[in-house]
Amino acid sequence: MGALGRALLWLQLCAMTRAAYKLWVPNTNFEVTTNWSQNRTPCAGAAVVFPADKMVSVLVREGHSISDMLLPRDGEFVLDSGAGFGAADAGRDPDCGAAAPALFLDPDRFSWHDPRLWRSGGAARGLFSVDAERVPCRHDDVVFPPDASFRVGLGPGVGPVRVRSVWALGQTFTRDEDLAAFLASPAGRLRFHGPGALSVGAEACADPSGCVCGNAEVQPWICAALLRPLGGRCPPAACRDALRPEGQCCDLCGAIVSLTHGPTFDIERYRTRLLRGFLPQYQGLQMAVSKVPRQNAGAEADTEIQVVLAETGPDGTGGAGRLARALLADVAEHGEGLGVLSAAVRESGAPVGDGSAAGLEGSGMRAGVAGGVAAGLLLLALLAGALLLRGARSFRWSRRDEAAPAPFVAPLGFSNPVFDVAGSVEPPSAPQVENSSISRSYFVNPLFAEAEA
Structure with a gap:
């Protein structure tokens, strides 16, 4: 059974045990255009530049002709069947012209705490999750794509990220000892980084009434990641x-x-x-x-x-x-x-600018012209009634006679929702591959070998 088959089996088991699972969306594949500075893959004869001080795993699905390549500090190419690199003269593709080198974007830009980078498994039409619950909760199973390369920042390290299990590279981690060994391995260090810690072993939610997500402590980082494209402010x-x-x-x-x-x-x-x-x-x-x-x-x-x-x-x-x-x-x-x-x-x-308030004032003004003081009193009565309705x-x-009324909740003021049900990060779909058709090519930049040691 290949990696994709094992992933599907694991998702079926999650569904049978009522365990929720979250799927990681972005990847570091070579052919994904959003991973490159020019929003396109390098053309024939282009110079390719990876960030020199980064680590990254890159899945390559096709053959590419390039003139030069600057490798990062540490990393690997995962080559699909028939994929590879060949030498070509600069400017071989006339459509490329004298374009600048193709820059691979910072692979560290993807954060675990960014709600846009996760999908909930089995979400029904019409349902969404509040922002803190779009990121994996403590009782969730986490699945990383079996047919893509990826890199995940684990956050600032305010506390360990704890989930029920992690499925990555064809392995399921349910014990901290096994996961720690993987994270310390070359493959783990290429895919997970940052001061944050990742922990597994929580039980699936067994309470029929549901379980609290458990992300309240890291919600400030979740909101910071979500609102970064908006300058850190709600619309x-x-x-x-x-x-x-x-x-x-x-x-x-x-x-x-x-x-x-x-x-x-x-x-x-x-x-x-x-x-x-x-x-x-x-x-x-x-x-x-x-x-x-x-x-x-x-x-x-x-x-x-x-x-x-x-x-x-x-x-x-x-x-x-x-x-x-x-x-x-x-x-x-x-x-x-x-x-x-x-x-x-x-x-x-009511929606802002719906005209209801203006209409009310206009009626009062017309009544004031026609009826003088009586209309003024009527307007005051209407405004008082509107305030009562607003407070209602x-x-x-x-069901309990002694239950107290709900407390009044004050309006929250300036900000409005970032209501992103579909999310904003959706990489192109890629053909499914099995482990048997993939080979790995590791590279270590000798200029950084001493620093890495």
Whole structure:
């Protein structure tokens, strides 16, 4: 069985044991155009330059004719069947002209903590994950591509990255001793780098109500990586009183339903119920369902179920609020059978620039001209009513008579969501290869041999 077959078998086992898994997306393949400075692979007769002070593993699938090559400090070429390099005169390809050397981009630019670089296995249509949960959680299995080369930065080392298992280079690591030996090997050092530590051995989530992801400690680094292309700042709010769910880096428009639950609650069954029975009736919505730490838990349970309903259109239609109230009604009717003890809802405000406020003021002005003081009093009444409605976007339902109302949550201000369901890093697909058709060519730059030793 080849590497790809073993990877597929491992993913099937993950599904059978209800273990979640995350797939690493980017690679350091030679033929991937986004790995090169000119956004194209080196043309015939080009000079090829790798960063001199870096380490990298590069999969080569085709034959290439080059005039010169500057190798990095340490690395390897993984050659597919029929792949290799040949000598050619500079400028052999007339379309290349007198182009500058082809520079291989910094292979250290890919960070473990960047949510854009991971895909969740088996994600259903209409579902997304909050930003902290797009990066592997402590109970996840992690899979690196069997048909690509890669390099991963493990972060600043604030604490070990801990997951259930790691599948890489045809091996499954479930014990720290085995993983440590691999990371210290030449193959491991070419693929993982940085001061951070990687640890395995956590159990799969065995709680039917779900498990907390466990990435709260590293969320600042997750958000920094996610927002780096935006200059480190969230985009402007698209709605008034935008919400920030637990685990999300920026505010979003929509609604958040918070559930407390009993011992019979099953998060997978509830998620399926929402996907099949509720979400299809509302257009332009995405949903995330997960267990998160409970804010201001006090003597109550220290976790809760967070259901995030996000408006994905440029101007929200209010569907998130309607769906949230439908879920409240569903809990009121079926909460006991679902294992839900109580529910609370928070909603964002109207879309920015929808004209509703201007229309209200215009009506007041017309009434003022026609009715004088009486219209002024009416306008004050309308404004007071609007303020009351604005403060009424928080709802709560409980099966327990003594349950207290949900606390008012203050708006989070300036920022708005980076809501990236599909992600932004998607390398071109490549033909599947088996280990038997690949050979490795290692190189060590003698100029750096002493430093490496």
